[in-house]
Amino acid sequence: MSIKVPANGGSNSPERERLEKRIAQLCRFIGRSPWVFHINSGSCNGCDIEIIAALTPRYDAERFGVKLVGSPRHADILLVTGPVTNQSLERVKLVYEQTPEPKMVIAVGACPTGGSVFYESPFTNAPLDNVIPVDVYVPGCPPRPEAILHGVVLALEKLAKILKGETPGGDGYE
Amino acid sequence: MTKVEYWVKMPFGPIHPGLEEPEKFILTLDGERIVDVDVKLGYNLRGIQWIAFRRNYIQIMYLAERMCGICSFSHNHTYTRAVEEAGGIEVPERAEYIRVIIGELERIHSHLLNLGVLAHDIGYDTLLHLTWLAREKVMDTLEAIAGNRVNYSMVTIGGVRRDIDGKKRRIILDMIKYYREVFPGIEDAFLHDPTIEARFRDTAIISKRVAMEQGAVGPTGRGSGIRDDARWSERLGVYPDLGIKPVMPQDVTGERPRGDVFDRMAVRIGELWGSLELIENALDAMPDGKIKTFPKDNILVAKLKLLVDGEGIGRYEAPRGELVHYVRGKKGSDKPLRWKPREPTFPNLFAVAEGVKGDQVADFVVAVASIDPCLSCTDRVAVVQDGKKKILTEKDLLRESIRKTREINSNIKGDPTPVGSSCSR
Amino acid sequence: MNDNPANEVTGVKEPTKAEKVAEAIAERFPEAEVQVKTNRWGRERVWVRVPREKYRELMRFIKELDGEAHYSIGIEQDWGDELDFLSHVVIHYGDAPAVSLLVDVHAPKDDPVIPDISEVFPIALQFEREGMEMVGLDFEGAPDKRRLFLPDDFPEGIYPLRLDDKGVPEEMVHNAGHPYYLKGGAKK
Numbered sequence: 001m002s003i004k005v006p007a008n009g010g011s012n013s014p015e016r017e018r019l020e021k022r023i024a025q026l027c028r029f030i031g032r033s034p035w036v037f038h039i040n041s042g043s044c045n046g047c048d049i050e051i052i053a054a055l056t057p058r059y060d061a062e063r064f065g066v067k068l069v070g071s072p073r074h075a076d077i078l079l080v081t082g083p084v085t086n087q088s089l090e091r092v093k094l095v096y097e098q099t100p101e102p103k104m105v106i107a108v109g110a111c112p113t114g115g116s117v118f119y120e121s122p123f124t125n126a127p128l129d130n131v132i133p134v135d136v137y138v139p140g141c142p143p144r145p146e147a148i149l150h151g152v153v154l155a156l157e158k159l160a161k162i163l164k165g166e167t168p169g170g171d172g173y174e
Numbered sequence: 175m176t177k178v179e180y181w182v183k184m185p186f187g188p189i190h191p192g193l194e195e196p197e198k199f200i201l202t203l204d205g206e207r208i209v210d211v212d213v214k215l216g217y218n219l220r221g222i223q224w225i226a227f228r229r230n231y232i233q234i235m236y237l238a239e240r241m242c243g244i245c246s247f248s249h250n251h252t253y254t255r256a257v258e259e260a261g262g263i264e265v266p267e268r269a270e271y272i273r274v275i276i277g278e279l280e281r282i283h284s285h286l287l288n289l290g291v292l293a294h295d296i297g298y299d300t301l302l303h304l305t306w307l308a309r310e311k312v313m314d315t316l317e318a319i320a321g322n323r324v325n326y327s328m329v330t331i332g333g334v335r336r337d338i339d340g341k342k343r344r345i346i347l348d349m350i351k352y353y354r355e356v357f358p359g360i361e362d363a364f365l366h367d368p369t370i371e372a373r374f375r376d377t378a379i380i381s382k383r384v385a386m387e388q389g390a391v392g393p394t395g396r397g398s399g400i401r402d403d404a405r406w407s408e409r410l411g412v413y414p415d416l417g418i419k420p421v422m423p424q425d426v427t428g429e430r431p432r433g434d435v436f437d438r439m440a441v442r443i444g445e446l447w448g449s450l451e452l453i454e455n456a457l458d459a460m461p462d463g464k465i466k467t468f469p470k471d472n473i474l475v476a477k478l479k480l481l482v483d484g485e486g487i488g489r490y491e492a493p494r495g496e497l498v499h500y501v502r503g504k505k506g507s508d509k510p511l512r513w514k515p516r517e518p519t520f521p522n523l524f525a526v527a528e529g530v531k532g533d534q535v536a537d538f539v540v541a542v543a544s545i546d547p548c549l550s551c552t553d554r555v556a557v558v559q560d561g562k563k564k565i566l567t568e569k570d571l572l573r574e575s576i577r578k579t580r581e582i583n584s585n586i587k588g589d590p591t592p593v594g595s596s597c598s599r
Numbered sequence: 600m601n602d603n604p605a606n607e608v609t610g611v612k613e614p615t616k617a618e619k620v621a622e623a624i625a626e627r628f629p630e631a632e633v634q635v636k637t638n639r640w641g642r643e644r645v646w647v648r649v650p651r652e653k654y655r656e657l658m659r660f661i662k663e664l665d666g667e668a669h670y671s672i673g674i675e676q677d678w679g680d681e682l683d684f685l686s687h688v689v690i691h692y693g694d695a696p697a698v699s700l701l702v703d704v705h706a707p708k709d710d711p712v713i714p715d716i717s718e719v720f721p722i723a724l725q726f727e728r729e730g731m732e733m734v735g736l737d738f739e740g741a742p743d744k745r746r747l748f749l750p751d752d753f754p755e756g757i758y759p760l761r762l763d764d765k766g767v768p769e770e771m772v773h774n775a776g777h778p779y780y781l782k783g784g785a786k787k
Contacts, residue, residue, distance in 0.1 A: 042217065042218040042219075042220055043218075043243075044240050044241060044242055044243045044246075045242055045243040045244050046240070046242075046243020046244070046246070046324040046325060047243065048243070049243060049244060049287065049324070050323070050324065052306070053306065053310070053313070056290075056302070056303055056306035056307065056310075057303050057306065057307045058306075058307060058310040082218075083220060085217065085218055085219055085220055086219070086750055086753075087217045087219065087750050088217060088218075116240065117225070117233075117236060117237050117240050118220045118221070118222075118225060118240075119773075119774065120225065120228065120772055120773060120774055121220055121221040121222075121224065121225050121772075121773060122221055122224065122759070122767050122771040122772050122773060123219050123220055123221040123224075124220050124221070124773060125773065126773065141240070141325060142243060142323070142324050142325070144323060214747075215747055215748050219748050219749065219750070221759065223733075223759075223760055224759050224760060224767060227760075227762075258639070259638045259639070259642075262638065262639045263639070264639055265640075386667060386669070387720070387721040387722065388721060388722045389669055389670050389671065389720070389722035391669075391671075400667070400669075401692075401693070402669065402689070402692045402697070406695060407689065407692040407695060407696070407697035408642065408696075408697070408699075409642065409695055409696050411640070414695070485646075486638075487644060487687060487699065487701070489671075489699070496671060498671050498672045498687060500672065500674050500685070500687070502676070511676075512674070512676045512677075514672070514674045514675075514676075516671065516672040520725070521722050521725075524722060524725060
């Protein structure tokens with residue numbers, strides 16, 4: 001069976017190559033590949049499939065070692081999707097506490113950014129920064145895989161700054 | 175019954191697959207064997223029906239779309255059908271054909287996604303990456319037509335928003351050509367691979383009786399031998415003209431339906447081919463003409479306020495099964511008084527909870543994935559149960575699942591090397 | 600899509616499947632209001648409204664009509680002074696246009712009791728559980744009355760989909776800072 005990556009569709013745009021180079025550079029600077037833990041706090045699955053799409057061969061973030069892990073204790077980056085429903089509120093906080101320092105939180109999609117269409121619901125606690133500190137917002141409903149990769153680059157840049165001591169990191173920064 | 179003492183309750187979930195119906199299962203185990211399954215829903219409760227009390231007909235279209243990121247077209251489309259029935263609104267014929275095309279494109283992307291997840295759940299990640307690579311083509315096509323990879327917003331009440339012109343038509347034809355080359359490989363890998371057959375055959379059997387009792391729909395119901403397809407039994411839109419027929423497992427595997435994971439998967443593979451054919455037929459038969467009854471949204475709002483008076487039901491076959499929306503409106507009100515959707519996963523979940531009883535706990539992941547409850551089962555935390563904090567990840571169960579595949583793989587005479595070439599990295 | 604004959608035009612037309620079902624129900628249950636509605640694209644639906652005493656019996660009769668009847672949705676709603684549970688059942692789906700049957704049963708708000716039908720259609724139990732927590736219906740004899748969707752710490756006595764004062768109060772409404780959201784829900 002031969003499945004080829006379609007050459008058209010701008011999949012090898014210079015923008016994308018620049019992003020990829022930047023991720024590789026940052027990974028080298030930090031000294032390890034970032035591992036990602038994905039929290040679904042009541043998302044509609046749109047962002048979630050785009051996160052997986054970013055990891056599968058077309059976008060292939062895994063070649064930088066960016067990979068989804070099964071436990072927050074192994075993770076450097078938290079990807080949070082969804083409008084933080086009541087039942088997942090405590091869970092999001094718990095996962096945030098379990099993640100080792102230094103950690104980055106990326107809010108993926110319109111829901112954790114501003115509630116999206118669920119902004120007035122009594123069952124959601126929409127902007128994620130009411131619940132845990134957020135480092136990077138990736139807006140979009142859902143964001144494209146490239147946008148998620150770009151969010152990872154921004155998070156890595158911030159992580160690099162924290163490691164260099166330029167930005168105070170950790171719990172008390174906000 | 176002294177045996178009761180040895181039974182263990184294990185929480186599995188909660189936000190397991192993260193669509194509008196994430197669930198927590200509480201498994202009662204006797205050793206490795208599943209004795210009882212209890213389903214707890216509501217971890218993704220966003221109060222959509224409550225929000226709908228405050229939105230008008232047009233706004234609810236976008237709300238419906240965001241119930242699920244995978245079947246966003248289906249929800250939007252079915253809601254639209256319900257409003258059209260309540261208001262007696264005609265849809266131009268060209269719009270009906272465009273709806274068919276987008277619906278079938280969505281079905282292809284959803285089924286490929288599910289096939290990949292099924293492979294992933296037995297530790298066959300090569301196939302996951304192959305199917306997801308193939309899936310990118312349909313995502314590109316959808317993006318070219320609708321402008322977004324996931325929430326397409328193609329449907330509006332009384333028509334569709336965007337036309338399919340010559341250029342888009344060429345993109346679709348190109349996609350069909352690509353899939354005609356790729357699908358035989360995927361079909362071969364899934365239907366004839368000994369490892370897959372060993373894991374999926376006779377796993378989580380949902381008998382026809384249970385499927386009927388629990389109202390199983392879609393590939394889950396058809397895999398169990400219920401010959402129903404809402405597109406066909408509803409005589410929906412132009413589907414009868416395009417030669418729609420329910421795809422049964424015997425059409426794909428040649429054996430009578432057994433209701434196991436393999437049959438549900440086989441139905442999906444059959445529907446992939448069916449969708450390609452429907453798209454081709456629809457492109458051929460598509461007449462010229464307008465695509466919307468009401469050209470502007472503000473006219474539509476005013477018209478709906480006058481037209482919608484009474485109740486309407488929309489029924490459509492989403493990739494996961496029969497989807498039903500109910501709308502009740504009143505003359506003079508610009509919003510529906512009641513809107514209720516019912517997602518196909520809802521009955522299917524209870525069906526699979528019945529079906530998995532008696533199986534091993536390692537099969538549970540596969541069983542749940544086989545009804546396609548939506549992808550995000552890749553990694554999940556869980557749960558505080560009985561006051562004890564306990565983190566149970568999907569990975570643990572996945573590890574069990576993969577271990578079982580390996581055990582089987584050494585017994586059977588199958589070749590443990592993956593089918594097909596590697597990803598073209 | 601136009602091959603469904605335009606019915607009710609002449610009396611000589613062969614009655615469609617839906618009309619036969621409607622007739623059978625009307626004959627067996629004279630107190631039920633049965634009507635066949637046809638929508639713009641010729642799809643017929645049978646709407647049945649029964650008093651709640653006859654509800655369970657009617658469901659059994661539907662199951663007798665077609666042993667493979669498919670219970671597809673139960674809709675709970677608030678009509679102002681009454682609560683309503685509407686079920687959609689698909690029967691005779693062996694050949695193409697299946698009969699789409701809607702069974703409507705009402706209960707007054709001060710006595711919101713409706714018989715449970717989970718012995719006829721087991722999946723109906725899950726819709727009934729949803730009805731119980733969402734609008735406060737009470738299903739007499741339902742084997743499982745736990746909550747299905749709402750969190751366990753959700754306050755008792757509030758039914759989110761009720762339109763009266765038992766619904767979600769204004770102070771529970773959140774606001775994620777949406778500019779178009781003007782009244783209430785001041786909680787940031």
